[in-house]
Amino acid sequence: MKYPRSLFTVAAALLFTLTAHAWDYERHRLINDLALTTLSKEFPAFVRLPANRERILFLSGEPDRWRNNRDRALRHLNSLDHYFDLEDLAPYQIKPADLSHFRYRYVEQMANARARLKLELPEANSDHIKGHPGFLPWAINENYLKLVSAFSYLKVYEKMGTEEEKANARANVIYRMGILSHYVGDAAQPLHTTKHFNGWVGDNPKGYTTSRRFHSWIDGGFFKATQAPDLAALASALRPAKLIVRPPSRDLASGHFQYALNYILAQHKKMEPLYQLDKEKKLSPETPGAGKIFLETQLKTAAQTLADLWQTAQTEAPPDRYLQTYLAQRQLQQEEK
Numbered sequence: 253m254k255y256p257r258s259l260f261t262v263a264a265a266l267l268f269t270l271t272a273h274a275w276d277y278e279r280h281r282l283i284n285d286l287a288l289t290t291l292s293k294e295f296p297a298f299v300r301l302p303a304n305r306e307r308i309l310f311l312s313g314e315p316d317r318w319r320n321n322r323d324r325a326l327r328h329l330n331s332l333d334h335y336f337d338l339e340d341l342a343p344y345q346i347k348p349a350d351l352s353h354f355r356y357r358y359v360e361q362m363a364n365a366r367a368r369l370k371l372e373l374p375e376a377n378s379d380h381i382k383g384h385p386g387f388l389p390w391a392i393n394e395n396y397l398k399l400v401s402a403f404s405y406l407k408v409y410e411k412m413g414t415e416e417e418k419a420n421a422r423a424n425v426i427y428r429m430g431i432l433s434h435y436v437g438d439a440a441q442p443l444h445t446t447k448h449f450n451g452w453v454g455d456n457p458k459g460y461t462t463s464r465r466f467h468s469w470i471d472g473g474f475f476k477a478t479q480a481p482d483l484a485a486l487a488s489a490l491r492p493a494k495l496i497v498r499p500p501s502r503d504l505a506s507g508h509f510q511y512a513l514n515y516i517l518a519q520h521k522k523m524e525p526l527y528q529l530d531k532e533k534k535l536s537p538e539t540p541g542a543g544k545i546f547l548e549t550q551l552k553t554a555a556q557t558l559a560d561l562w563q564t565a566q567t568e569a570p571p572d573r574y575l576q577t578y579l580a581q582r583q584l585q586q587e588e589k
């Protein structure tokens with residue numbers, strides 16, 4: 253379809269030449285707002301205080317703000333964390349099941365494949381990110397583990413810390429929940445799992461759109477041209493957050509890497525149906541029904557997955573033993589004085 257050239261889409265198209273985001277800020281905020289509604293009563297109540305809730309929503313956009321900086325070293329570090337273009341693994345002859353969950357081992361796997369298969373990287377690659385599939389599953393898992401760490405020391409400070417320490421530890425949990433949320437949200441935008449991230453590229457037997465405005469249309473253009481999702485209606489369709497069960501297989505990965513990877517693989521399967529919807533004009537403002545259902549399902553999927561990760565991090569986080577010993581010693585020393 254031809255995407256309406258409202259002022260917004262012109263601006264979005266211009267923006268896209270700078271950087272491809274996933275959901276726009278409003279959609280990322282919505283995902284977090286939805287996720288917060290599903291947390292159990294046992295989840296620490298301070299996260300629902302209005303100022304903390306607002307901060308979690310604000311932070312949903314934080315890793316995209318880092319992308320606004322054009323510094324090449326920051327782009328190199330940060331941009332790859334926002335996507336995992338599955339087809340770009342194929343030239344390396346690495347299957348998803350064979351990926352190391354250690355980020356730098358994965359980089360080695362790729363470097364070895366590059367040398368063995370004599371793969372050339374694209375030219376004009378000033379930030380050295382082109383030709384790389386991306387790090388989204390690693391970003392989700394590593395940010396999950398940083399949240400686990402924040403809960404681990406919060407649990408100890410809540411019992412043995414000063415008021416300042418408790419306040420700082422709570423603030424860090426809020427920050428970590430917010431940063432993790434961004435990557436979980438990105439993964440539910442199917443165009444963040446594919447080399448066809450902004451219009452179909454290469455062989456195109458089914459005649460899918462090649463528009464360079466397609467990505468920003470899915471990010472938020474569609475909702476701005478039709479009707480923003482209704483928070484209450486979407487929230488009423490969500491189940492309570494539940495704990496993630498580790499697969500009983502030979503999964504030796506720490507954190508929930510396999511879960512994050514499987515989540516992304518499942519979103520990748522929705523990429524071609526998204527192009528198909530567009531081809532059938534179901535993402536058009538005139539006939540938005542099926543497109544709206546599809547995109548709202550993706551937002552709900554992100555919210556549900558995010559809430560499960562938050563809930564699991566809080567439950568699984570073991571009390572920080574090192575800190576416990578340190579604070580016990582501090583208490584003793586204070587008592588001796």
Ligand SMILES: [Zn+2]
Nearest residue numbers: 274316334438
């Ligand atoms: Zn992003």
